[in-house]
Amino acid sequence: MSQQVRGVVSTAKGAPVQVTTIVVPDPGPGEAVVRVQACGVCHTDLHYREGGITDEYPFLLGHEAAGIVEQVGEGVTEVAPGDFVVLNWRAVCGQCRACRRGKPWYCFNTHNAKQKMTLTDGTPLTPALGIGAFAEKTLVHAGQCTKVNPAARPAAVGLLGCGVMAGLGAAVNTAQVERGESVAVIGCGGVGDAAIAGAALAGATTIIAVDVDPRKLEWAKGFGATHTVNSRETDPVEAIRSLTGGNGADVVIEAVGRPETYKQAFYARDLAGRVVLVGVPTPDMNIELPLLDVFGRGGALKSSWYGDCLPSRDFPALTDLYLQGRLDLDAFVSEEISLDQVEEAFTKMHHGDVLRSVVVF
Structure with a gap:
């Protein structure tokens, strides 16, 4: 009934x-x-x-x-x-x-x-x-x-x-962050902070949070960010490079979903690094990149759907990490x-x- x-x-x-x-x-x-x-x-x-x-x-x-x-x-x-x-x-x-x-x-x-x-x-x-x-x-x-x-x-x-799995999965499943790697996350809302938490779980040693809101940057520290960049005040590409020996991050996760921040992610990664788009764009958005730069910088440009998760595998495991005090x-x-x-x-x-x-x- x-x-x-x-x-x-x-x-x-x-x-x-x-x-x-x-x-x-x-x-x-x-x-x-x-x-x-x-x-x-x-x-x-x-x-x-x-x-x-x-x-x-x-x-x-x-x-x-x-x-x-x-x-x-x-x-x-x-x-x-x-x-x-x-x-x-x-x-x-x-x-x-x-x-x-x-x-x-x-x-x-x-x-x-x-x-x-x-x-x-x-x-x-x-x-x-x-x-x-x-x-x-x-x-x-x-x-x-x-x-x-x-x-x-x-x-x-x-x-x-939804949100936590999308961000955490973008780091762990899509980017496959490895121990000792450097990670930058552009956009520190719920999804971006979850990506930071995922990078920390995976063993990243340098985790750079990028946002225009000082409050969000402060929140990001609580999820594992080792450095913060206010992109309203500082060029985020140059800041990320300076925090990674001049090279750029091994992984850059874009959690905003805008062409301008995606370009920042593209140029803030190291040669052969990975860019992951988890921010959701609107249908009217387009992006233009020099094809030679796409070729010459190597690496991978990935999109992350729902953190590339398998709920039957990931939800119970992450719940256990939560109950253990690790997430x-x-x-x-x-x-x-x-x-x-x-x-x-x-x-x-x-x-x-x-x-x-x-x-x-």
């Missing part, structure tokens, strides 16, 4: 979000209903509200979440009612060409729930990243539920569902808020006042 719960819905481009009643159907084959315990307010949700991803309004926002599986549909064996899970937006299919090549983190055919959650008048909702977790309960594909240690705090480990996920939680405060949280995020506001149910 379907359930009615409260959820945060975006009805039109740029309009303030609304807390309203939504209808969550019983899970069908391969689906699960999850009682949400916590959900982070991610910049991607703001992109949805602003029409920057699709125009399929109304949206049920929220995707960076943890909770308890309440019901499962026919054929579901990987999770059961009562399991504590972190939700992911890339439930791998196991059958596409990426999965068959043994690289499921590139899966080209990820799963979402087939049924739609709706408004009470029957209007179908588009769930953000196939999740829609600014709601007391949500319907997802069972493959989007990753079991983790239930001793973990939902507000902290839920952030693995401070609590430090990403700037504030805990109610469902009614999401619009206010968007304003704080836009002004750079928080790393993450987290809705706690």
Whole structure:
């Protein structure tokens, strides 16, 4: 029998979000209903509200979440009612060409729930990243539920569902930072700080944080940055080179998603170094680089999708590191808020006042 719960819905481009009643159907084959315990307010949700991803309004926002599986549909064996899970937006299919090549983190055919959650008048909702977790309960594909240690705090480990995993994975999975390497991270919001934390976990010895906001640079130190550069005051390329023996960093992670900062990343790396783009650009952005420089500098230019993560592998491992005190996920939680405060949280995020506001149910 379907359930009615409260959820945060975006009805039109740029309009303030609304807390309203939504209808969550019983899970069908391969689906699960999850009682949400916590959900982070991610910049991607703001992109949805602003029409920057699709125009399929109304949206049920929220995707960076943890909770308890309440019901499962026919054929579901990987999770059961009562399991504590972190939700992911890339439930791998196991059958596409990426999965068959043994690289499921590139899966080209990820799963979402087939049924739609709706408004009470029957209007179908588009769930953000196939999740829609600014709601007391949500319907997802069972493959989007990753079991983790239930001793973990939902507000902290839920952030693995998007931003923290994207940044940390950009360093560990995509860049494959090695012990003793130098890493620069341009953009020190939640994703950038997670990349700094990932570089520290991997054993980088020089970790340079670059941003225009002194507050964010101070926060970055807490995640493992050994040096900071205010790029409003200093040329970041020259600063990174001066901190790495004049050579440039072995790895530069761009966590902003703008052409000008990508160019900085490109020229701030050492010869044969790696550039990783994890910041999300908008469709109108273009970049121009001298092809001779692309050839002559060697190395690799990579994009990182969701930190190239495999949720079934990475979420439990990172949760264990958190519980062991080796990965401070609590430090990403700037504030805990109610469902009614999401619009206010968007304003704080836009002004750079928080790393993450987290809705706690």
